[in-house]
Amino acid sequence: MTRARVPAGVTEGGQFATGARAEAALTLSAPVRVPAQVPVSPAAARALDAIAAAGGRGYLVGGCVRDSLLRPGAAPKDVDIEAYGLEPGDLARALDGVGRVDEVGKAFSVLTVRTGGQSLDVALPRREVRTGPGHRDFAIEVDPYVDLATASGRRDFTINALMFDPASGELVDCWGGLDDLRAGVLRHTTPAFAEDPLRVLRGARFAARFDLTMHPDTVALARDLAPEFASLSTERVWGEWSTMAATAKHPSRWLDVLAQTGWLRHFPELDVLRGISQDRRWHPEGDVFEHSRLAADAGARLADEAGLDGPDRAAIVLAAMLHDVGKATHTQCDGDRITSHGHDEFGEPIAKTFLSRIGAPRHVADLVGPLVRNHMVSTTVAQPSMSTVRRLARRLAPATMQQWALVVGADRGGRGPASEPGNTGRWLELAQRAGTEQRPVRPILGGDILRAAGWAPGPSFGPVIKAAIAAQDDGAFADADGARAWLAATYPGGQPSA
Structure with missing residues (x-):
């Protein structure tokens, strides 16, 4: 030596x-x-x-x-x-x-x-x-x-x-x-x-980042510490969650350690997914928890391939991990048939509640929520139109079409032997043509056009502007002149009474 x-x-x-x-x-x-x-x-x-x-x-x-x-x-x-x-x-x-x-x-x-x-x-x-x-x-x-x-x-x-x-x-x-x-x-x-019981979450994060397996003795010690989770501040808990999502190559390892140590029960929105069956034609990988594990790993891989890091990467991993939390309340078994209609819509508030409870800033929940709610759109709409894409971009905001495509890809790539690439190519092609890859089309008809048409500011402005946005997304008009023409045709009698 x-x-x-x-x-x-x-x-x-x-x-x-x-x-x-x-x-x-x-x-x-x-x-x-x-x-x-x-x-x-x-x-x-x-x-x-x-x-x-x-x-x-x-x-x-x-x-x-x-x-x-x-x-x-x-x-x-x-x-x-x-x-x-x-x-x-x-x-x-x-x-x-x-x-x-x-x-x-x-x-x-x-x-x-x-x-x-x-x-x-x-x-x-x-x-x-x-x-x-x-x-x-x-x-x-x-x-x-x-x-x-x-x-x-x-x-x-x-x-x-x-x-x-x-x-x-x-x-x-x-x-x-x-x-x-x-x-x-x-x-x-x-x-x-x-x-410091936070070291259990820190260990889960290292396992996920470096693809490590926790030693049985450490697992046993971590299980003994599980009751002390309540002593941790939400700031510290979120710090570990956010860092994991931003850096982990294998987010599934994070979930594995939480399950092995008994800490998953402190995150019931994920814990409840264990044992929830799925139709094996589409999900041969196993239950919803297993799908969430694999989807999170796929999300991390796709985010890396897209060159994302930090909070941008974390948002994709979290959305991929949480995208099916709605299946906990919306899975039905009818003989050999298993369905989960509505799990995407009802998963959004569950995901937002989860993120709020672990200390995530509101803007994170506001971004992840729409990604969860809309992750099934490309499955239910086989042939998107320009107006369909524009409406989706608006529903996703503040999330983007590109982020949505990554989460959809993570869902489809987290199905074990049934995994396949995302089916969002046509959607992104239309989004590029519509200029909605990063944000919805800017509303054309606003208070200025209404006032110029002789409308007095008041409660009627909101519903009219909302209807105008929907019409714009449907292609009814594309410029200010078209917006004025739409307003005159839609409200020929002028401003409706409040």
Whole structure:
């Protein structure tokens, strides 16, 4: 094994010895060290050099290490550094010469350093201090001299507890994270996992993003934490849901972990889909829950192929996952025949209620809802016309025809052996010709035309404008002159009485 270069302030035995605190130095454990290549950006290198010059030692930790192993050669977006052997004030002074330093976690001494166009999070290691006999009776204390295993053991999963020592060029693995990463296993490090029940959702998100299987021991611990879901704020819950939908390659894994751990019951709109049968001619993949799993995966794939990311991608994945929630109330079995008439229409309010309850902003529900409500349109209307397309674009708003096509494609691509491409080509062709790919056609007849025709503003404006929009979508007129002619022909007696 390659011998690590010992930086200033670290003894040959692995102890930190920094002036007045030398007596408090702790001997480091002997973790597994293997040579590795983890990119170190110029900004991170400056911060690490400053830490070493002050007598400490810095390690890259967390997601930037994990992601570098999963995608060799790719530069991690977020860089976290853990600094050992320096008191909080000494660390802040050392980094002050690197760039702008802001304290973002006073209790645990987390500093954000902005330099060279990059933002780095630099933290001091922590350890637990027992305060009583209960499993929650402890306090978290910053300890710059704690050993690597104790510090990394406070991270949630073994794959996130991996560290990289730039001074030696070695990967530092205290908890078997490298083997777990190779095996595709998501496993918690220590019982400290139970401190925050949100880690269950975080684990489900990692499983979905990296196609991992949760270790049975972690599943058991997560099941024990299920009753603590109520302690989580909706903001934190939505944070995990939205990040999952924006990043997961396999959203089905998210649902799998929720089901395995007993957490799916906290999302009853999805939980109830398990066991709801479907007509096997169209859905040989199984029940509605299985279809929702596969549709969510198809939605993620189609969104990626369309170049979507962030909230735009998340909307497609969520709509694909929720598109059939209406089948919970609108599935009927008549002998061998299974139908779900109306599930699309009645699924919209269910999906919106679900999204609101998990903390989604209103604009997300307003976008996903119409996608759910209209996902069957291309099945029920075999030959669309220009007016049909214009009316659909208006019903979809604020969602777009392109987003709708992706959700329809996810539905049809989430049927196991019966999967097939979406049948929206003609719809999109007409939408392009009509100029409705991204938004409905702008209404032509408005208050200005009504007032010019001698109408006085009042309650009658609304119904007339609504009727004019429908007529415009049907092709009755296409410009202001046509709108005025339509108004005169439709209301020959002028403004109706209120």
